[in-house]
Amino acid sequence: MISTKKTDLLKRTDIFASLDSKELEGLAHLAVERRFAPDEFIFWEGQPAHWFYIVQEGQVKVSKYSPSGREFIVAFFTPGEMFGEVAVFQGKPYPASACAVGETRVVGIRRDDFLSFLATHPSVSLKIIHVLGERLRSAHTRLRDLAAERAEGRLANILLMLASKLGPTLPFTRQELADMTGLTPETTIRVMSRFRDRKIVRSGRGKTTILDEAALRRIGEGLPLN
Amino acid sequence: MISTKKTDLLKRTDIFASLDSKELEGLAHLAVERRFAPDEFIFWEGQPAHWFYIVQEGQVKVSKYSPSGREFIVAFFTPGEMFGEVAVFQGKPYPASACAVGETRVVGIRRDDFLSFLATHPSVSLKIIHVLGERLRSAHTRLRDLAAERAEGRLANILLMLASKLGPTLPFTRQELADMTGLTPETTIRVMSRFRDRKIVRSGRGKTTILDEAALRRIGEGLPLN
DNA sequence: ACCCCTACATGATTTATGTCATAGAAGCCT
DNA sequence: AGGCTTCTATGACATAAATCATGTAGGGGT
Numbered sequence: 001m002i003s004t005k006k007t008d009l010l011k012r013t014d015i016f017a018s019l020d021s022k023e024l025e026g027l028a029h030l031a032v033e034r035r036f037a038p039d040e041f042i043f044w045e046g047q048p049a050h051w052f053y054i055v056q057e058g059q060v061k062v063s064k065y066s067p068s069g070r071e072f073i074v075a076f077f078t079p080g081e082m083f084g085e086v087a088v089f090q091g092k093p094y095p096a097s098a099c100a101v102g103e104t105r106v107v108g109i110r111r112d113d114f115l116s117f118l119a120t121h122p123s124v125s126l127k128i129i130h131v132l133g134e135r136l137r138s139a140h141t142r143l144r145d146l147a148a149e150r151a152e153g154r155l156a157n158i159l160l161m162l163a164s165k166l167g168p169t170l171p172f173t174r175q176e177l178a179d180m181t182g183l184t185p186e187t188t189i190r191v192m193s194r195f196r197d198r199k200i201v202r203s204g205r206g207k208t209t210i211l212d213e214a215a216l217r218r219i220g221e222g223l224p225l226n
Numbered sequence: 227m228i229s230t231k232k233t234d235l236l237k238r239t240d241i242f243a244s245l246d247s248k249e250l251e252g253l254a255h256l257a258v259e260r261r262f263a264p265d266e267f268i269f270w271e272g273q274p275a276h277w278f279y280i281v282q283e284g285q286v287k288v289s290k291y292s293p294s295g296r297e298f299i300v301a302f303f304t305p306g307e308m309f310g311e312v313a314v315f316q317g318k319p320y321p322a323s324a325c326a327v328g329e330t331r332v333v334g335i336r337r338d339d340f341l342s343f344l345a346t347h348p349s350v351s352l353k354i355i356h357v358l359g360e361r362l363r364s365a366h367t368r369l370r371d372l373a374a375e376r377a378e379g380r381l382a383n384i385l386l387m388l389a390s391k392l393g394p395t396l397p398f399t400r401q402e403l404a405d406m407t408g409l410t411p412e413t414t415i416r417v418m419s420r421f422r423d424r425k426i427v428r429s430g431r432g433k434t435t436i437l438d439e440a441a442l443r444r445i446g447e448g449l450p451l452n
Numbered sequence: 453a454c455c456c457c458t459a460c461a462t463g464a465t466t467t468a469t470g471t472c473a474t475a476g477a478a479g480c481c482t
Numbered sequence: 483a484g485g486c487t488t489c490t491a492t493g494a495c496a497t498a499a500a501t502c503a504t505g506t507a508g509g510g511g512t
Contacts, residue, residue: 067448070374085359086363095366119352126344129358130315133315137312141290143365143369144298146372146373148294151499173459173460174460183500185460186461187498190462193460193461205508206458223293399489410471412471415490419490419491431479
């Protein structure tokens with residue numbers, strides 16, 4: 001019995017949930033646990049992608065940086081979710097950087113090991129297709145959003161998307177919300193203040209609680225702020 | 227020998243290229259050919275996704291509409307490319323609408339048939355993962371773009387992305403470029419006119435030829451126009 | 453308890469882009 | 483050829499958001 005902890009974790013991920021304990025055991029042999037301090041980077045955009053990861057504990061922020069140095073947050077990942085996989089499947093460098101948000105533990109699996117594992121476990125491929133499909137769908141929705149909505153709509157939609165994943169209380173600063181919407185921190189603060197005044201959210205330092213989801217949904221649909 | 231035409235087409239798609247002729251033959255049995263007139267819709271966002279498609283001839287435009295009715299073009303697909311697949315893998319409604327650009331022929335495969343085919347052909351799953359990964363990467367790049375760049379940068383990047391797929395002469399109206407960038411037609415026309423004046427593109431009615439790719443690349447990186 | 457650093461807040465001003473209006477030009481169909 | 487539609491073009495104006503500036507408040511560390 002190698003590592004109950006690792007098999008347990010793997011068991012709790014979407015893509016490996018269907019494996020039996022023997023298969024999990026085999027996979028756990030390939031998995032390496034790594035620990036990261038807050039704000040420590042797990043990989044950088046452009047690096048060769050030798051590893052694919054699953055969040056074990058904490059949160060991981062995946063971002064791309066514009067040439068001017070401005071950050072754009074592509075996604076947040078929570079325990080049980082994989083990241084870094086796109087690059088691994090294609091043998092290309094990572095297309096974005098990954099950074100630990102708080103104290104974070106992840107398990108990594110080497111690209112080669114994972115690809116051979118996949119070759120012998122087709123059901124996992126199907127799960128991965130499912131997950132990638134979901135992410136693609138969400139990316140397209142977000143694209144439409146960035147293209148069509150203005151500040152209030154963008155923020156409303158990001159808040160809704162985050163809430164559907166993390167619950168109504170969101171642990172993000174205005175700066176981070178700005179980095180997810182492509183707005184400036186100032187505009188984000190102003191809009192969030194309007195939301196607060198209208199009792200749509202309650203806000204504290206580094207966190208936001210959604211009070212009126214229906215209102216956000218209306219705003220996100222492009223309807224005027226009342 | 228059922229349909230040389232269909233097996234030939236299937237053979238030319240990324241995801242089926244590795245199949246042998248017997249497997250292709252089996253797949254061709256499942257495939258139905260359909261023909262669409264220009265501007266005819268193949269499916270609408272929100273419809274149940276019973277079919278998955280491959281472009282045979284012509285071009286397919288996949289768009290999402292904002293509640294105000296404004297179109298956002300998610301992607302263009304050319305012969306050999308699949309579309310409508312995300313919904314099919316998840317048993318959810320189509321997340322976007324697909325529309326024939328010119329006279330277009332596609333082949334469709336029923337969801338159930340395709341899923342069972344996949345179950346018995348793991349190598350195809352791997353190809354699909356590859357394609358989805360590529361699309362996800364491109365969607366993320368575009369997200370960063372919409373979030374970080376202004377009109378000139380957005381247009382430059384869309385032009386580059388389209389050119390890498392279709393060659394330097396692009397068959398799109400300003401309206402369509404606007405629908406891909408989230409800009410208004412007026413702004414698109416103004417920016418494209420500036421590009422024309424600076425000999426970065428040559429333009430005609432419904433088409434644009436890229437003359438100075440390096441300049442576009444600079445502009446797309448957020449560097450000033452100059 | 454204090455300080456310091458970071459997050460939040462808000463005003464003044466500028467600027468890019470959207471909006472509204474109008475018109476010329478190029479294809480297309482009869 | 484003529485007329486109609488669609489695309490391109492351009493000006494005037496309105497406005498949302500960025501930018502610049504400055505100040506306040508809350509937590510964490512010493």
